[in-house]
Amino acid sequence: THDRYFLDNVAGWILELDRGQGIPYEGNYSGWLEAKSNRLAQESKQQSAHEKAMKEELEWVRKGAKARQAKSKARLQRFEELQSQEFQKRSETNEIYIPAGPRLGDKVIDFHNVTKGYGDRVLIDDLSFSMPKGAIVGVIGGNGAGKSTLFRMIMGKEQPDSGSIEIGDTVQVACVDQSRDDLDGSKSVWEAVSDGADMIRIGNYEVPSRTYVGRFNFKGGDQQKFVKDLSGGERGRLHLALTLKEGANVLLLDEPSNDLDVETLRSLEEALLDFPGAAIVISHDRWFLDRVATHILSYEDDGSIVFFEGNYTEYEADRKKRLGDAASQPHRVKYKKLAQ
Structure with a gap:
């Protein structure tokens, strides 16, 4: 499994497959992350982008819940810095670089009393x-709850039955959905991304196409x-x-952790x-949501x-506070019937 939240809470051993070798570790994912970091340091390897990212994740694990919450809020407060050109240049050293689109205005996406149904x-x-x-x-939310429908309405591919969705004038949307059929x-992989060009434009910069791929x-x-292979x-x-090469300022990612x-x-x-x-x-990956989410939009079991505001762990704590013992019990999702 690639589900790190599951591995952290359930696994007693981790078997890492690295360059043709199986390396066993007794403990959970957080413990393995610590051991892996120490092992790489002992090997005196030159730090790659992957290793840098792993160390960032390890620091996040070590900080604890309060510091994680502070980082989530700090991201919202750092928005002006994130917009700056200098910050974009520093970002280009990451393994994956998401180019910035046009500057966002205050209005991004507003839902006003939106209702949408299928069948009954x-x-x-x-x-x-x-x-x-x-x-x-x-x-x-559960499968079939309407999460992808939310994206289709934002993209204008479907309309609400009632209510309205306002998209800000400065918003440019790029969507990564679960379909891979349009490839x-x-x-070749390189041709698909580069169209045969040695240099491609990513956001405000030109980069070597093979480096980007x-x-x-x-x-x-x-x-x-x-x-095809x-x-x-x-x-x-x-x-x-x-x-991601499109340079949008609002991303819609539908299960991006699937198959990665x-x-x-x-x-x-x-x-x-x-x-x-x-x-x-949209994601079922709780570890992923804990690291990146500043807000959670949850399709609850009662249909609401x-x-x-907060990441997945904070949302879960709030849900248990709201629902008490019922929060830990499995429920079949209840849907309202459409009025005839």
Whole structure:
């Protein structure tokens, strides 16, 4: 599994596969992260972008819940710094770099009493929230609850049954959805991203195309693989590379952690934390949401939708406070029936 939250809470041993070797470690994910960092230091390796990202994650683990909450709030307060050109230049050293789009105004995305149903079920009922311009909103809920419908309405592909959605005048949206069908199987990975050009424009900068593709863990000969021969995880990374080069200022990411290995996930987390825009992320990856989310939009078991300021752990603590013992019990999701 790539589910680090699960590994941290359940695993008694970690077996790491590294350069053809199996390296066992007794303990959970956080303990393994500490041991791995020490092992790399002992090997006196030159620090790569992956190792830098891993150390960032380890520092986050060590800080504890209060410091994590402070970092989440600090991201919103640092929005002006994140917008600066100098910060963008520093960001280019990361393994994955998400280019900044145009400067965001105060209005990003506002939902006003939005209701949406399918068949005889109400999926979204009277939803209202305003997205802050520096926010990363994690969307959680069961399969079929209506999370992807939320994205389709933001993109204008579907309309609410009632209520309205306001998109700010400065907003430019890029969406990474779960579909990988729009990729051209006859091209190589490098050709799909670069269109054969040695230099490509990423946001406000021109970068060597092979360097950019390499940031998504396509190294050496992997860049010459045909798209039709890629695994699910490789197609996911390619889709991510193609979408992120657009230079949007609001990202919609639908299950970005699906099929991605832990190293790429870690790089994506660091890139999102440095991204000078806003994002809405549908995810079941609790570790991912703990690291990046400033807000949670939760599809609850009773059919309601809660907009909460904080990361996943803080949301869970609030949910248990609200619901008491019922919060720990499994429930079948209840949907309202559409009025005839």
